[in-house]
Amino acid sequence: MARHPTMDAVIAEATDLLGATEGLSVVPHAPLAEYTSFGIGGPADLLVIPHDLSALLGVLPRLSALAVPVAYLGKGTNVLVSDAGVRGVVVKLSGVLLGLQTSGSEITAAAGESLGAISHLAADAGLSGLEFSAGIPGTVGGAAIMNAGTQGGEMAQVVSWVEVADPNGEVVRLSPEQAGFDYRRSRLREAGRLVCRVGLRLAPADPREVHRRVCEILQRRVGKQPLAARSAGCIFKRPAGDYAGRLVEAVNGKGLRVGGAMVSPKHANFIVNIGQARAQDVLELARLVQSRVREEFGVDLETEICLLGEEVC
Numbered sequence: 001m002a003r004h005p006t007m008d009a010v011i012a013e014a015t016d017l018l019g020a021t022e023g024l025s026v027v028p029h030a031p032l033a034e035y036t037s038f039g040i041g042g043p044a045d046l047l048v049i050p051h052d053l054s055a056l057l058g059v060l061p062r063l064s065a066l067a068v069p070v071a072y073l074g075k076g077t078n079v080l081v082s083d084a085g086v087r088g089v090v091v092k093l094s095g096v097l098l099g100l101q102t103s104g105s106e107i108t109a110a111a112g113e114s115l116g117a118i119s120h121l122a123a124d125a126g127l128s129g130l131e132f133s134a135g136i137p138g139t140v141g142g143a144a145i146m147n148a149g150t151q152g153g154e155m156a157q158v159v160s161w162v163e164v165a166d167p168n169g170e171v172v173r174l175s176p177e178q179a180g181f182d183y184r185r186s187r188l189r190e191a192g193r194l195v196c197r198v199g200l201r202l203a204p205a206d207p208r209e210v211h212r213r214v215c216e217i218l219q220r221r222v223g224k225q226p227l228a229a230r231s232a233g234c235i236f237k238r239p240a241g242d243y244a245g246r247l248v249e250a251v252n253g254k255g256l257r258v259g260g261a262m263v264s265p266k267h268a269n270f271i272v273n274i275g276q277a278r279a280q281d282v283l284e285l286a287r288l289v290q291s292r293v294r295e296e297f298g299v300d301l302e303t304e305i306c307l308l309g310e311e312v313c
């Protein structure tokens with residue numbers, strides 16, 4: 001990673017500050033590959049794991065005053081981390097910002113809760129609407145920010161509100177309109193907001209029927225997607241009127257390789273890490289596939305995954 005003396009000084013100050021702050025675990029030079037489903041990427045200068053929301057909110061204004069770059073990580077199932085790593089502070093939210101409550105047909109979920117846990121809770125409680133999310137392996141915070149979804153539905157259809165923190169640690173509740181959900185994106189991500197809690201409005205239903213639909217969707221995924229391989233889910237967004245997987249398959253993309261990255265032979269819209277892949281391998285392979293599809297069909301495939309770290313962006 002390129003060193004920058006001013007940035008090094010800021011990071012050193014942040015390391016001292018955060019290391020001495022109650023309620024945070026701090027890991028210098030944390031290997032981010034270990035924290036992502038792709039298993040790719042270099043270290044973060046500093047990985048911060050808050051023990052609870054108040055510890056996190058307390059530290060945000062201090063980081064802001066230091067002007068240290070801050071990035072958020074949920075379960076890391078939709079990110080490709082730069083080989084050079086990430087300068088600044090990465091805050092890990094999965095497994096720490098926890099809490100689920102049901103009230104009538106609304107579920108309130110803290111951002112670090114997994115979508116899987118929420119979809120099981122909803123099914124047990126006889127609440128329908130989240131079945132589409134069965135098998136999406138991320139946190140609800142990451143799912144809200146990305147407006148995660150499938151052909152069967154997306155987060156925008158069930159989110160009733162989102163609580164976000166600004167860099168001063170102030171929490172505000174936003175409506176779905178203010179969150180600006182769109183296909184696999186939201187205004188929240190572009191504004192760099194931290195999602196703290198999400199309200200999900202569901203509909204009463206027979207629990208057995210909800211469980212049945214969840215099982216059906218999970219089985220379909222197992223049959224179609226390379227779930228045992230290391231990936232970040234679909235690599236490309238769905239182009240208008242078509243499917244990225246169909247286009248990639250049509251240009252003989254399945255099985256194509258660059259270094260340790262390969263287009264999955266099982267599903268052409270997944271790039272998988274078949275061992276020691278670098279972020280650069282994934283990006284080169286994605287570009288190769290994009291150029292073949294552009295040449296053959298005149299379609300520009302847009303990547304769906306989030307790039308973390310300066311040198312891949």
Ligand SMILES: Cc1cc2nc3c(=O)[nH]c(=O)nc-3n(C[C@H](O)[C@H](O)[C@H](O)COP(=O)(O)OP(=O)(O)OC[C@H]3O[C@@H](n4cnc5c(N)ncnc54)[C@H](O)[C@@H]3O)c2cc1C
Nearest residue numbers: 072074075076077078138139141142143148149195232233
């Ligand atoms: C096998 C597999 C299948 C998948 N299938 C699907 C699918 O069907 N549909 C789909 O949409 N996605 C799918 N994904 C991608 C991914 O699981 C979803 O996008 C998921 O919602 C991301 O959640 P995460 O916690 O892993 O987020 P991360 O990958 O950790 O982060 C994604 C982005 O959100 C930001 N972020 C995360 N949490 C927060 C927060 N609390 N506040 C602010 N920013 C935050 C990160 O900075 C990053 O920019 C799949 C992934 C895999 C590996």
